[in-house]
Amino acid sequence: PAITFATDNKVLVKPNLEGLTLPEKYKDWRVISASHRTDNKSMRIILGNDIAIKASRSNQTNPWPDGTILGKLVWKQTTEKNWPTAIAPEEFIHAEFMYKDSNKFKANGTGWGWARWLGKEQKPYGDDNDLNQSCIACHTPVKGRDWVYTTPVQLP
Amino acid sequence: PAITFATDNKVLVKPNLEGLTLPEKYKDWRVISASHRTDNKSMRIILGNDIAIKASRSNQTNPWPDGTILGKLVWKQTTEKNWPTAIAPEEFIHAEFMYKDSNKFKANGTGWGWARWLGKEQKPYGDDNDLNQSCIACHTPVKGRDWVYTTPVQLP
Ligand code: HEC
Ligand code: HEC
Numbered sequence: 001p002a003i004t005f006a007t008d009n010k011v012l013v014k015p016n017l018e019g020l021t022l023p024e025k026y027k028d029w030r031v032i033s034a035s036h037r038t039d040n041k042s043m044r045i046i047l048g049n050d051i052a053i054k055a056s057r058s059n060q061t062n063p064w065p066d067g068t069i070l071g072k073l074v075w076k077q078t079t080e081k082n083w084p085t086a087i088a089p090e091e092f093i094h095a096e097f098m099y100k101d102s103n104k105f106k107a108n109g110t111g112w113g114w115a116r117w118l119g120k121e122q123k124p125y126g127d128d129n130d131l132n133q134s135c136i137a138c139h140t141p142v143k144g145r146d147w148v149y150t151t152p153v154q155l156p
Numbered sequence: 157p158a159i160t161f162a163t164d165n166k167v168l169v170k171p172n173l174e175g176l177t178l179p180e181k182y183k184d185w186r187v188i189s190a191s192h193r194t195d196n197k198s199m200r201i202i203l204g205n206d207i208a209i210k211a212s213r214s215n216q217t218n219p220w221p222d223g224t225i226l227g228k229l230v231w232k233q234t235t236e237k238n239w240p241t242a243i244a245p246e247e248f249i250h251a252e253f254m255y256k257d258s259n260k261f262k263a264n265g266t267g268w269g270w271a272r273w274l275g276k277e278q279k280p281y282g283d284d285n286d287l288n289q290s291c292i293a294c295h296t297p298v299k300g301r302d303w304v305y306t307t308p309v310q311l312p
Contacts, residue, residue, distance in 0.1 A: 029186075030184055030187075031187045033244060033245060034199055034201050034244070034245065035242045035243060035244045036199070036242065036243040037241060037242050037243075038241050039241035039242075043190055043191075044190075045187055045190050045309070047187065075309060080305055082297040082298050086191045086193050086195075086305075087191060088190070088191045088192075092309070092311065119312070120312040121312075141238040142238050149236055149238060150244070153229070153248070155183050155248065155251075156251075156276040
């Protein structure tokens with residue numbers, strides 16, 4: 001049966017060119033990891049929907065199950081005013097999502113849908129039908145990890 | 157009425173000397189921020205219970221309301237194998253919690269209870285009745301922010 005992400009969607013934010021919609025409740029998702037990109041001075045938090053969290057806690061992440069959505073939230077970095085050696089998030093840059101549906105997204109070679117919304121305006125990123133090619137190119141080094149860089153944190 | 161954190165507690169992990177217990181469902185809490193301590197090479201994710209999230213989303217964080225619990229999870233840093241300029245969490249170090257109850261914790265001068273559990277064994281930290289003094293000393297620079305360093309991230 002076709003996998004639907006409908007319960008997570010809202011229509012207030014414009015879908016991207018491929019019809020992918022911003023998961024409405026992403027702010028309430030649980031955390032998968034965080035990272036600090038020192039090359040472009042940004043802080044990232046990686047979240048997952050319920051299917052992703054279940055998969056991550058049971059180590060079923062290669063491949064991730066259909067229905068998984070991974071979200072990455074990116075902010076410019078700043079230094080913690082009262083503790084200058086700590087780097088923390090500041091201005092919001094963008095939100096990116098990967099939607100796992102091995103049938104629906106077979107054609108792009110990854111089994112994932114790829115989408116990004118820019119800034120506080122949540123403007124869909126990409127203006128042609130190859131909008132996911134830059135994502136996929138950049139994630140190719142982790143093709144053998146089901147196209148995912150992040151290793152979920154383990155907690156006691 | 158006395159504030160109770162009981163619904164969040166489990167007895168499997170030993171309470172600390174002050175009787176503070178590890179919040180059972182902290183893994184399911186929503187995210188408040190993340191940070192990278194470059195001075196001691198660790199990555200941190202800051203989470204909050206429902207009261208904390210509600211306060212943070214409505215900018216009621218100075219003071220944080222009674223019943224707030226803030227959690228900080230700390231890992232040694234590593235570099236993302238396939239993207240070496242990205243810093244990510246690796247081995248788990250400890251979990252720390254601040255419990256806001258302006259009456260119960262009036263005596264220590266902060267209105268917060270302070271607790272840390274070490275490692276995967278979740279061993280309560282501190283072996284005397286002044287166990288929270290090192291926490292409080294270190295958080296004194298942010299006394300004017302209700303003893304909290306972290307500024308919650310804002311999301312569109
Ligand atoms: C410049 C290289 C690059 C490009 C372009 C890129 N990514 Fe990524 N992406 C990464 C790296 C590196 C990570 C690992 C986490 C981190 O430090 O950001 C990552 C992580 C992610 C994650 C978290 C899951 C994971 O794989 O770790 C998502 C979701 C994601 N990217 C989506 C996208 C989408 C959608 C696009 C295109 C619109 C895209 N990415 C384009 C490099 C890239
Ligand atoms: C060496 C200094 C230092 C000590 C000691 C310390 N803290 Fe902190 N704490 C910080 C800094 C700096 C932050 C800001 C986030 C970050 O980068 O870690 C922080 C953040 C936190 C947070 C997240 C909320 C906030 O204030 O940002 C909690 C919870 C916390 N600490 C609890 C504790 C507890 C409990 C203890 C003692 C058992 C403790 N801390 C001892 C420096 C310290």
